[in-house]
Amino acid sequence: xxxxxxxxxxxCRYRLxxxxxxxxxxxxxxxxxMCPYCNSTKLEECKLPDRGRLLEYxxxxxxxxxxEAMTPYVVGLVELENGVRVLAQITDVNLxxxxxxxxxxxxxxxxxxxxxxKIICYTYKFRPVIK
Amino acid sequence: MREVVIASIGYTRVSEHWEKSLKGLFMEASLKALENAGLNxxxxxxxxxxxxxxxxLQRQTNLANIMAESLGFFxxxxxxxDSGGASGGIAIHEAYNDVARGIRDIVLVCGVxxxxxxSPQDVxxxxxxxxxxxxxxxxxxxxxxxxxxxxxxxxxxxxxxQEDIALMxxxxxxxxxxxxxxxxxxxxxxxxVMKAPIVSDPIRAxxxxxxxxxxxxxxxCSHEKAKEIGLPHIKIAASRIARDSFNLNERSDLLAMExxxxxxxxxxxxxxxxxxxxxxxxxxxxxxxxxxxxLEKLGLCEPGEGVKLLKSxxxxxxxxxxxNTFGGLKARGAPVGAVGVYQxxxxxxxxxxxxxxxxxKNARVGxxxxxxxxxxxxxxxxxxxxx
Numbered sequence: 061x062x063x064x065x066x067x068x069x070x071x072c073r074y075r076l077x078x079x080x081x082x083x084x085x086x087x088x089x090x091x092x093x094m095c096p097y098c099n100s101t102k103l104e105e106c107k108l109p110d111r112g113r114l115l116e117y118x119x120x121x122x123x124x125x126x127x128e129a130m131t132p133y134v135v136g137l138v139e140l141e142n143g144v145r146v147l148a149q150i151t152d153v154n155l156x157x158x159x160x161x162x163x164x165x166x167x168x169x170x171x172x173x174x175x176x177x178k179i180i181c182y183t184y185k186f187r188p189v190i191k
Numbered sequence: 192m193r194e195v196v197i198a199s200i201g202y203t204r205v206s207e208h209w210e211k212s213l214k215g216l217f218m219e220a221s222l223k224a225l226e227n228a229g230l231n232x233x234x235x236x237x238x239x240x241x242x243x244x245x246x247x248l249q250r251q252t253n254l255a256n257i258m259a260e261s262l263g264f265f266x267x268x269x270x271x272x273d274s275g276g277a278s279g280g281i282a283i284h285e286a287y288n289d290v291a292r293g294i295r296d297i298v299l300v301c302g303v304x305x306x307x308x309x310s311p312q313d314v315x316x317x318x319x320x321x322x323x324x325x326x327x328x329x330x331x332x333x334x335x336x337x338x339x340x341x342x343x344x345x346x347x348x349x350x351x352x353q354e355d356i357a358l359m360x361x362x363x364x365x366x367x368x369x370x371x372x373x374x375x376x377x378x379x380x381x382x383x384v385m386k387a388p389i390v391s392d393p394i395r396a397x398x399x400x401x402x403x404x405x406x407x408x409x410x411x412c413s414h415e416k417a418k419e420i421g422l423p424h425i426k427i428a429a430s431r432i433a434r435d436s437f438n439l440n441e442r443s444d445l446l447a448m449e450x451x452x453x454x455x456x457x458x459x460x461x462x463x464x465x466x467x468x469x470x471x472x473x474x475x476x477x478x479x480x481x482x483x484x485x486l487e488k489l490g491l492c493e494p495g496e497g498v499k500l501l502k503s504x505x506x507x508x509x510x511x512x513x514x515n516t517f518g519g520l521k522a523r524g525a526p527v528g529a530v531g532v533y534q535x536x537x538x539x540x541x542x543x544x545x546x547x548x549x550x551x552k553n554a555r556v557g558x559x560x561x562x563x564x565x566x567x568x569x570x571x572x573x574x575x576x577x578x
Contacts, residue, residue, distance in 0.1 A: 120333055135331060135336035145440040171329050
């Protein structure tokens with residue numbers, strides 16, 4: 061992956077920014093170039109809510125190169141407060157404490173560096189909301 | 192529209208072919224299909240090459256051109272089809288359309304894949320490369336983890352145990368145990384499946400295919416050409432493709448598999464059949480749960496009853512609705528881009544009564560389905576016996 065390719069996705073990765081169709085109001089994450097429902101190309105940036113609910117999760121044991129140190133880790137489907145769903149790693153949680161339906165919030169975490177330029181890369185993950 | 196048939200087949204065993212290259216596998220299957228039919232490469236009008244991972248694993252792009260060169264095929268067109276697990280089915284779809292519309296008379300379709308010489312981690316990355324790389328690469332989301340989300344959703348919604356779903360693997364292995372071209376021609380017990388290591392919970396290693404190599408080829412042509420060739424042939428009665436939302440987070444229901452429902456209904460309509468008319472079905476069981484779901488989405492049983500159908504024994508070779516008659520992806524093996532062509536080869540063997548120990552009695556019509564990325568693209572092909 062080129063540094064520029066990583067840089068292009070920074071709004072998504074760092075701030076959970078998707079986009080909204082100005083004609084039918086649907087929100088997309090990751091952002092789209094065109095609304096697949098009404099075919100409008102008028103889409104505007106849209107910050108997604110940071111909080112949501114864990115709909116389903118899995119503990120991943122068979123992992124790609126670079127992920128050895130964090131294996132096993134959790135991947136989950138999160139439904140945000142506005143109904144938009146996001147796939148992401150679930151972090152900062154003991155495997156035995158994860159439950160479907162638990163409240164989670166977005167955070168930024170380092171991901172295994174994959175760029176030739178050796179810059180440090182980050183992406184969104186979700187962690188349990190601490191009450 | 193002209194009637195379109197498959198008039199000859201050629202294939203390698205699905206295995207780890209250390210001594211054979213991508214090109215070598217392609218040549219073996221293609222030459223067998225040609226030689227069986229007594230055809231010279233000069234008699235072909237076109238070539239479709241189906242493959243999923245050569246660009247990633249062999250660093251080989253421009254595949255159809257490379258393979259056509261190897262085959263000494265200079266007079267017609269050669270096109271690569273690259274749609275992950277749907278590639279083989281799409282290649283057959285394209286050849287079918289060409290011949291049905293009279294654009295071409297005789298076309299060679301070959302699916303080829305070589306995965307065994309890559310590391311398991313590279314294979315995992317290749318499998319993930321069919322997803323949207325811009326956003327999902329290096330997120331830690333693996334293809335197995337997505338399947339696991341579908342698996343857990345299924346278990347909860349229909350209140351079934353993993354053992355019920357994992358039975359799919361046991362049945363496929365049983366069918367492969369008498370299949371000479373299978374990667375794993377032996378039975379496995381449900382206990383063994385349930386004791387296998389977990390890849391992404393709850394999915395066990397014996398519920399998914401292993402990396403493998405293989406090539407399968409078919410000659411797709413008009414009925415007239417087939418009569419000239421003189422071999423037993425089967426009719427392609429329908430071929431339909433449908434798409435669904437690519438990203439699982441954008442699907443409102445992980446179990447809907449809308450593309451499979453749509454493609455199969457359209458294909459049944461084209462072939463003027465009902466699901467119950469099928470003599471056998473070849474599924475794209477890249478995960479046991481995907482095989483179970485497919486039984487439902489193809490209309491072979493009601494939603495949530497896939498497990499019941501598995502347990503009933505009706506899906507075994509002697510049952511009323513045999514599935515994965517040579518072992519499916521799990522046990523025959525899944526050379527990803529070639530799967531759709533292997534399925535066509537297997538439909539051919541069944542419908543010309545050449546399936547040996549795996550023969551389904553009185554096989555009249557069979558359906559094959561292959562897909563990519565949890566059925567974001569699906570091909571359903573229906574084949575009929577020519578009387």
